[in-house]
Amino acid sequence: MSRRTAEQDLVRRVGLGEAATGLSTSGAEASSAGEPPSPPASAKGPAAGGLEESSPHFLGHRERLRERFRTAGSEALPDYELMELVLFRAVPRADVKPLAKQLIQQFGSFAEAVNAPAARLREVKGVGDAIVTELKIVAAAAERVTRGKVKGRTVLSSWSAVLDYCRAAMAFADKEQFRILFLDKRNQLIADEVQQRGTVDHTPVYPREVVKRALELAASAVILVHNHPSGDPTPSNADIQMTRTIVDVAKPLGIEVHDHIIVGKDGHASLRGLRLI
CATH class of the missing domain: 3.40.140.10 (Cytidine Deaminase, domain 2)
Structure with missing residues (x-):
């Protein structure tokens, strides 16, 4: 009887089944074939915008924050949470709350952050082109809306x-x-x-x-x-x-x-x- 057959027979007798031995997992098979196993999600490197990949807990937080915005409006959110909503689009797969708080602390308020010069925004760790673009879109939209209230009146x-x-x-x-x-x-x-x-x-x-x-x-x-x-x-x-x-x-x-x-x-x-x- 071969060594593998003996191991499988032992597993069946114990009542665990082959999957519990780890012999048929993709990582073990790849390793036996000379290929390195896939790294865990936490080791995949930085996410978009220069932030480290986070565990999926942030997904539930994002939906809860969006729902609070929909039901209670922007006045119910402090500046850093409104900033989070903006950052969601630029950084789809990371926890952006620490960066949102850092931006508010650095510039003083939501309004000052979105209106800050691009060069100064990029000095904040984790801020790249995608985030700068989203913030500038918000600033331009605010100006366009207020200008519209003046025109024609x-x-x-x-x-x-x-x-x-x-x-x-x-x-x-x-x-x-x-x-x-x-x-x-x-x-x-x-x-x-x-x-x-x-x-x-x-x-x-x-x-x-x-x-x-x-x-x-x-x-x-x-x-x-x-x-x-x-x-x-x-x-x-x-x-x-x-x-x-x-x-x-x-x-x-x-x-x-x-x-x-x-x-x-x-x-x-x-x-x-x-x-x-």
């Missing part, structure tokens, strides 16, 4: 929508931008243009160029907007002086400067509301 009657749009578009930028909203005689939006981009604390603005562009578009009024990357929207003396110069140049030509809004992650300031113009 009388701007002065939808002031909160204007402020929401300006904050979504500029509040978290890492460099100063000077934007102009050009309005027709009914105070509806004709155009929305970024006229200048500057450094972290300065943007060159040329009042005559502002008025020249308003005349080209046949605008009757403008709203000036710029951001303070520091987060503090308090107007500087230079901001006030520049605004007054634009007012002085525009008024004789029949162009009204409705306001100059300064936005930052900590809020916004209106020069008109502060009675500075």
Whole structure:
């Protein structure tokens, strides 16, 4: 009797069956044929986005989080859980909760994370192109939605929508931008243009160029907007002086400067509301 036959006979007598011996498992057979056994799932290396493969426990967590979002809405979720929902698409097979928490801790909030520069996002361990793309899609969608609430409406009657749009578009930028909203005689939006981009604390603005562009578009009024990357929207003396110069140049030509809004992650300031113009 061969050695294998003797082993099989012993197994049958004990009542275990051949499968319990491990002789017919794929790993044992491959090993006997000189092929290495397949590595366990935990040893397969990094998952998409640079994260390590996790055990399947995260699958149930994902569905529970989605269900909570569907039934209770986004307000029921803290920032890191909303970030998890975004990361699910970019990293389909890993536990993304630690990375979501890291992004919120690193940048301060969900809004600041999705608006952070791509280069800074990539400095966070585990963040690759797929994750950066998903975050930038969210930021672009937020800006597009708020812009849509401004278009086709009388701007002065939808002031909160204007402020929401300006904050979504500029509040978290890492460099100063000077934007102009050009309005027709009914105070509806004709155009929305970024006229200048500057450094972290300065943007060159040329009042005559502002008025020249308003005349080209046949605008009757403008709203000036710029951001303070520091987060503090308090107007500087230079901001006030520049605004007054634009007012002085525009008024004789029949162009009204409705306001100059300064936005930052900590809020916004209106020069008109502060009675500075």
